Amino acid sequence: MEGKTILLKEFLNLFSNFRALRLLALNLALLLATSLSISSQEIDISKGKSLFNANCASCHKLNKKLIGPALKGVSSKYEKEWLYSWIKNSAALIKSGDDQAVAIYEEYDKVAMNSFPQLSNEDMDNILEYTDYTPPAAIASSAGNSSNVNQSSSSSFTNDLVLVLLLLVLAVLVTMLFLVTKTLKRLASDKGIEINEKKSSGTPIWERFIKNQFLVFVSVILLLLSSAYFAYGYFMQIGVDQGYMPVQPIHYSHKIHAGENEIECQYCHSSARISKHSGIPSLNVCMNCHENIADYNGEEDLEKGYTKDFYTNEIKKLYKAVGWDETTLSYTGDTEPVKWVRIHNLPDFVYFNHSQHVTVAGIECQKCHGPVEEMEILYQYSPLTMGWCINCHRESNIKVKDNDYYTKIHEELSKKYGVEELTAAQMGGLECGKCHY
Amino acid sequence: MKKLTFYSLMIVFSLMTLSCFDNSKPNYQFFPNMYESVGYSTYEQSDAFANGIEAQLPAEGSIPRGWVPYEYEDTNEGYELAKNNLMSPLKLSEKNIKKGKELYNIYCAVCHGPKGDGQGILMKREKFLGIPSYYDRDITEGSIYHVLMYGKNLMGSHAGQVNSNERWQISQYVISLREKLIK
Numbered sequence: 001m002e003g004k005t006i007l008l009k010e011f012l013n014l015f016s017n018f019r020a021l022r023l024l025a026l027n028l029a030l031l032l033a034t035s036l037s038i039s040s041q042e043i044d045i046s047k048g049k050s051l052f053n054a055n056c057a058s059c060h061k062l063n064k065k066l067i068g069p070a071l072k073g074v075s076s077k078y079e080k081e082w083l084y085s086w087i088k089n090s091a092a093l094i095k096s097g098d099d100q101a102v103a104i105y106e107e108y109d110k111v112a113m114n115s116f117p118q119l120s121n122e123d124m125d126n127i128l129e130y131t132d133y134t135p136p137a138a139i140a141s142s143a144g145n146s147s148n149v150n151q152s153s154s155s156s157f158t159n160d161l162v163l164v165l166l167l168l169v170l171a172v173l174v175t176m177l178f179l180v181t182k183t184l185k186r187l188a189s190d191k192g193i194e195i196n197e198k199k200s201s202g203t204p205i206w207e208r209f210i211k212n213q214f215l216v217f218v219s220v221i222l223l224l225l226s227s228a229y230f231a232y233g234y235f236m237q238i239g240v241d242q243g244y245m246p247v248q249p250i251h252y253s254h255k256i257h258a259g260e261n262e263i264e265c266q267y268c269h270s271s272a273r274i275s276k277h278s279g280i281p282s283l284n285v286c287m288n289c290h291e292n293i294a295d296y297n298g299e300e301d302l303e304k305g306y307t308k309d310f311y312t313n314e315i316k317k318l319y320k321a322v323g324w325d326e327t328t329l330s331y332t333g334d335t336e337p338v339k340w341v342r343i344h345n346l347p348d349f350v351y352f353n354h355s356q357h358v359t360v361a362g363i364e365c366q367k368c369h370g371p372v373e374e375m376e377i378l379y380q381y382s383p384l385t386m387g388w389c390i391n392c393h394r395e396s397n398i399k400v401k402d403n404d405y406y407t408k409i410h411e412e413l414s415k416k417y418g419v420e421e422l423t424a425a426q427m428g429g430l431e432c433g434k435c436h437y
Numbered sequence: 438m439k440k441l442t443f444y445s446l447m448i449v450f451s452l453m454t455l456s457c458f459d460n461s462k463p464n465y466q467f468f469p470n471m472y473e474s475v476g477y478s479t480y481e482q483s484d485a486f487a488n489g490i491e492a493q494l495p496a497e498g499s500i501p502r503g504w505v506p507y508e509y510e511d512t513n514e515g516y517e518l519a520k521n522n523l524m525s526p527l528k529l530s531e532k533n534i535k536k537g538k539e540l541y542n543i544y545c546a547v548c549h550g551p552k553g554d555g556q557g558i559l560m561k562r563e564k565f566l567g568i569p570s571y572y573d574r575d576i577t578e579g580s581i582y583h584v585l586m587y588g589k590n591l592m593g594s595h596a597g598q599v600n601s602n603e604r605w606q607i608s609q610y611v612i613s614l615r616e617k618l619i620k
Binding site: 057114237238247260263266267270277285287292347349 | 460461462463464465466467471472473474476478479480482488489490512513542543544547555558559562563564565566567568569573574588590591592593594595597598599
């Protein structure tokens, strides 16, 4: 601002007095110099930020305790030389019996900080500059955010308004039409013209229909066939839960975890590799990441109400269930089970084994579970009926590569059937006893 | 008039059938006692146990099949000891490294990156920060196993997801990644 007013003044001077030109040049040079110095400071901070993110952020946050203390304004708490030696090799400093060092070590439960011999003093200066730096633009950016929110909510509001207006117009048109026909009829009756209301002389249409026996016969058959079709459809879907999408106690979005963050399915469902069940992850698996990630900062879907606050609140539900105290970053031991609702549930007279399909056959999870990585709320993608199982067994070839167990039987059976590659059905995937016993 | 009642009946009927269709509830079952047996199924809610869950912790002191005792403690000293003394019982082999790679890509690559340079997708999306490259860390097979067992700093324990044999296979693969990075 000041620079601008100065510039403005200079321009005024310029017009009033031509000699001021030299002064202007001087001022410009000064301005340039200050702006340069600012940008070099910014470079330091951005360097510091990237160094901080690469080296420190795994254990330190700026404003919050993590594994180690919050680092905002750390350079004012300790001397610079001491900080240098601490960062370079904290263990050595603790061993030397430095009071400050030992105090910190004790305070943070004797967690050893990694040593960073690769950082130069300049690097550390940059990092410290970053930790001291308070971004001035914070207010502006938050204001920008709120205006964005207003915009989107107002757009849905205008949509509603347009719809209501259209409905109103439609209603007006309908009433107008009624009025027009009314006046026309009145006019006609005034002039003595008779209007032919649909009074067809003779027998009504349904009586004529009943008299036509062929028509009755055909329509009865059609009616029977179509009702049989619908009845069949209804009975066939009994016990089939395709599309089942229950509300879970914690809104866990597969779209965010498996889709946007590309976490492998088996990271959480780790027993799918080795057991019958794919497994509901125990909450310690959630906490592998969510010790660190306490807030949601990703995209929002305002239309469906999936705001940042909504997701953050779901993470809080996890903390409550697992008994994690966010302020002290420790477990309270006060846990409660999460009552997840089971979606995929085969009847008890069917045996199904995940490891056989995941590890031995090497089938992608999506083959049966559908595009889970796009599902905000998980639903059952496949019908899980016997016909569906058998179809796949008939169509898919078995994976023999790297599986010595199959080599011999594959050789013999492929000779027997005279084929190059065996399907799961030819390996016995259609035998009743494989799945029902 | 008849037509009007017919149409309104049709509309009411279709609305009723639509309202009966609810995604958040499971479908009807034909003979449900064949679908749901008397035995407890996995993760079932059950009154048989005090806390109402079928999935119980094993009795105290029980040892799972194939379990290998681990003597190093979850302390800084334990880490140093494991780093210097703990040796892999597995032989270095192509097969182990291949299996290790498979497991690494499931359990580790999301943070540590497929190359082990700390550039996993969670790091790139700034969900996690400061994940070190294996290049910068002085690690041995023993220390990798120890960290997989107990976790370190923000990394949690992965002992529940991979068993001891698999942990050794991952360690082998991580060492091979580090060698590639150092080259």
